[in-house]
Amino acid sequence: MTAAVVLLSGGLDSATTLAIARHAGHACHALSVQYGQRHVAELVAAQAVARQLGAVEHRVVSIDLAQFGGSALTDPAIPVPLGPTVGIPQTYVPARNSVLLALALAWAEVLDAEAIYIGVNAVDYSGYPDCRPEFIAAFQRLADVATRRAIEGRPVRIEAPLIALRKAEIIRTGVRLGVDYALTVSCYQADAQGRACGRCDACRFRRQGFIDAGVPDPTRYVQTY
């Protein structure tokens, strides 16, 4: 069994990604990053998801991206948009996925892991620049030169298995692989009990995904839909 680092936010996509990495036969080292996001409930969820899906370990790294500001997810003064927006929404956290992947790369090198899994998706998504296939390809080219493994001719692989899937396909895949979506939290502003607002981008894509997949939605909302 070869090792893989799996970025795990505690949301629906990263939980499914962990299940896929496990199904591919990896010993999965789950990595969550406390970067100053509002929705700390996600990190509590990540721990439960890592356990349910058989990660060999789960680490939480703290880094204060909130001190840079510039995002509704890290700055309480910027409201989370509650409807469709034009362009890149305020929930975009500047360079977040570059930071997350760089941290995963550091851990992967120490573990001698052969792959890094990230649950980015460029179909039912918010238009973030660092969720696109060209971003993942560029990070792969970085990994191809950045590390000791790269110099040895065996660079770590960046795997983004959800990138071209519809939300409904992600959910059907996860159900097939045994993901308990009741444990996951996707909402950008979940309350302390992990209950979702039902109105932010993340909630809307998720709710529609369960409807389209024909799978009962186990999400706990602050109000009934």
Place this chain on the structure above:
Amino acid sequence: MTAAVVLLSGGLDSATTLAIARHAGHACHALSVQYGQRHVAELVAAQAVARQLGAVEHRVVSIDLAQFGGSALTDPAIPVPLGPTVGIPQTYVPARNSVLLALALAWAEVLDAEAIYIGVNAVDYSGYPDCRPEFIAAFQRLADVATRRAIEGRPVRIEAPLIALRKAEIIRTGVRLGVDYALTVSCYQADAQGRACGRCDACRFRRQGFIDAGVPDPTRYVQTY
């Protein structure tokens, strides 16, 4: 005056890089990262250097790369090599420059900075994979797609002005631009007063650089040379 983020460790190379960025006319936002390195004296030095060279601000971001281990700079159980080594030395911190540049990219995006400066050098150096020109080029390609600025067609530039310079040339450049090298600390295992061991890779390249440049070496060593 356009803004630039300058990665500033407090060592000789990054101090010179800050002076170059200032000379290029940038409003310089200096960024130091407390990543668990042994030589915290560098961070004290960074603050003094930022002030001396007119940075508009200096931020220190903490991130615990030591929890991943795998380097003599972050793991006290791994000794710092005190002579020439074969291959990539134990002082290499896995994926460190990927993490540093990703953090700089995050801040640059919030500041709407047009450039990131990093003092990597691939001539008088320790053979780290992430100090090479191909690494910087790959990170530029990442920056070309990773951010909101990239989508808007004006990606941040990654500047590595020292990459092809000999250590003596770096020192002569810095002297010309007013760098006070007495403030800088390069040693991998400087003591709490910032005094250098004189024997690690960083010390040896630095000492030889001052000799080759014909510039008096202001470094405070724990013993006299």
